[in-house]
Amino acid sequence: MNCTALSLTQLSGRLAEKALSSVEATEACLRRVEQVDPKVKSFIRVDRDGALRAAQASDARRAAGKTVGVLDGVPVALKDMLLTEGLETTAGSKILRGFIPPYDATVVRLLREAGAPILGKLNQDEFAMGSSTESSAFGPTHNPWDLSRTPGGSSGGSAAAVAAQLCFGALGTDTGGSIRQPAAMTNTVGVKPTYGRVSRYGVIAYASSFDQVGPITRTVADAAAMLQVLARHDARDATSHRVDAPDYSQGLEGGVRGLRIGVPKEYFGDGLDSEVGEAVQRAAKVFEKLGATLTDISLPHTRYALATYYVLAPAEASSNLARYDGIRYGHRAQGIKSLKDLYATTRSEGFGPEVKRRIMLGTYALSAGYYDAYYRKAQQVRTLVQRDFQSAFQNVDVVLSPTSPVPAFRLGEKTQSPLAMYLMDVLTLPCNLAGLPGVSVPCGFTRGGLPMGLQLLGRPFDEAGLLQAARAFEREHDFSSRWPPLTRDARADC
Amino acid sequence: MKLSVDDVRHVARLAALRLSPEEENAFRGQLEDVLGAMSELATLPTAAVPAMCYVQGDGGATRADVVQGELGLEKALQNAPARVGSHFAVPKIIE
Known part of the structure; x- marks a missing residue:
């Protein structure tokens, strides 16, 4: 059998039954990576030895009757934003080539403690700045559903690896949609937790008031299982909350009867692909049939969200990325005589064009004379965007929309126009501005065979409610059992 | 929103970036476009709206101010591109 086609929770069951x-399972994943990934290019580093060591340890625990939970023995992979002790971590950037982290990110430690073998590090846009995985210093990742297209981004490597059956689940990071948008483009499930739900300790910083780590998986139950391990307070992250996580798997099958779903008109406007719009409207009817009530709502400040995000996130990035100076770690320009030259030359050699562009944008927005007009103004509008959601959530429990305005686009299609690329986040980034949880779940395929996703947004810390709604929808379809054509050619028997 | 190449150079200097003439030109146009799109924010009255710093309020931010989990010298220095003994090496800063 091809065990890599199992879902994470199915594999967990097979492991439990011995x-x-x-x-x-780990060897099967590694074989598939060898067979399939030369086409997809989702991994930038494979840790064969580390993964097999962890797998052997897991098997030994199981033989001794000492397994440590659902993820014990389940091979997963990580976006390269997450620090892995002893394993090179680059954030997809030349400036961090050769950087060997001296410690694990908290989320990585939690996965290791849960017994999950870590197969390696996954490609991404450089420093998570992008929506297509094309700004990576390691070259683009290809969408397993159509190799001429991007898998979305910035966690495109994570989404592509899960879709191509190279791992049973992956972690991504989501600053403006970087988990949900690639999930929508690859027929996978992506969860962006509430800001503060999952620790950011050891996560390479892009925009600290937005960044969250979350799972990308094949099914909603898989996402619930991974989130269960990640969602806990961490004293090492000052923005980590002390809200206890419920059992995400327990209520998963509870359905949506009586759930009040808001459908925001602003998310169905210009720029939305007609097939995506129709698929989400069909999905809304499915929820209604299952007993949910649909309400048209308005989130009036949505039109300002893109501008707000692209002031605040680059501003935070320009500050966060000041640390790459060629002194303590990462790339250092050679043959430089003065400290100022060392900084400027190191950074100019090490950063790619999109990172430079965002640093410039952020520096401009924070510079004397422009701070009030851009940065402070955007902070105020961020409050208004959050208030829109607070007001909506007085009358509805969940907000339903498309995840991405379009299905996967072609490699190179948007790289010449930063604004066209930024628009790929237009439906996902309001959630980050408001700090809310969001889930993308598959909702069908275009006539051309490309995956589409719907987005569910919820109240702070209501990941359980979102997962339950997403599962109710998932159960009505067979999307999660459909695979990209290239997975049929690969053999990874186990 | 009009930007000159001098504006671009000024921001690059603030950001400690050295740009090629091609990059300066490209960024000038691209930053103009993006900042132009952001000028939409100016149309929104926000005088009475508080600026948001923390999206989830103050959360669980405080803890005892106790040093913990130090890396130790060797681990902290293991990625240094250049070191002198137990120090990071930098180019000479005093003439």
Whole structure:
């Protein structure tokens, strides 16, 4: 059998029955990476030895009756934004080539403690700045559903690896949609937790008031299982909340009867692909049929969200990325005599064009004379965007919209126009501005066979409610059992 | 929103970036476009709206101010591109 086609929770069950060992599952993933990834290019680093060691340890625990939970023995992979002790971590940037983290990110530690073998590091837009995984210093990742197209971004490597059956689940980061948008473009499930739900300690910073780590998986139950491990307070992250996480798997099958779903008119406007719009409207009817009530709502400041985000996130990035100076880690320009020259030359050699562009944008927005007009103004509008949601959530429980305005676009199609690329986040970034949880779940395929996703947004810390709604929808379709054509050619028996 | 190449150079200097003439030109146009799109914010009255710093209020931010989890010298220096003994090496800063 091809065990890599199992979902994470199915594999977990097979491991528990001892029908399969973690070493067998891990070796199957590694074989598939060898066979399929030369076309997809989702991994930028494979840690064969580390993954097999962890798998052997997991099998030994199981033999001794000491397994540590659902993820024990389940091979996963990580976006390269997450620090992995002893394993090179680059954030997809030349400036961090050769950087070996001296410690694990908290989320990585939690996965290791949960027993999950880590297969390696996944491609992404450089410093998570992008919506297509094309700004990576390692070259673009290809969408397994159509290799001439992007998998979305910035966690495109994570989404592509899950879609191509190279791992059973992956972590991404979501600053303006970077988990949900690639999930929508690859027929996978992506969860962006509430800001503060998951620790950012050891996560390479892009825009600190937005960044969150979350899972990309094949099914909603898989996402619930991974989030369960990640969602906890961490004293090492001052923005980590002390709200206890519920059991995300427990209510998953509870359905949506009585759920009040808001459909915001602003998310169905100009720029929305007609097939995507129709698929989400069909999905709304499915929710209604399942007993939810649909309400048309308005989130009036949505039109300002893109500008607000692209002031605040680059401003935070320009500050966060000041640390790349060629002194303590990462690339250092050679043959430089003065400190100022060392900074400027190192950074100019090490950063790619999109990172430079955002640093410039952010520096401009924070510079004397422009601070009030851009940065402070955007902070105020951010409050208004959040208030829109607070007001909506007085009357509805969940907000339903498309995740991405378009299905996967062609490689190179938007790289010449920063604004065209920024528009790819237009439906996902309001959630980050407001700090809310969001889920993208598959909602069908275009006539050309490209995946589409719908987005569910919820109240702060209501990931459980979102997962339950997403599962109710998932159960009505067979999307999660459909695979990209290239997975049929690969053999990874186990 | 009009930007000159001098504006671009000024911002690059603030950001400690050295740009090629091609980059200066490209960024001038691209930043103009993006800042132009952002000028939409100016049309919104916000005088009475508080600026948001923390999206989830103050959360669980405080803890005892106790040093913990130090890396130790060798780990902290293991990625240094240049070091002298137990120090990071930098170019000479005093003439």
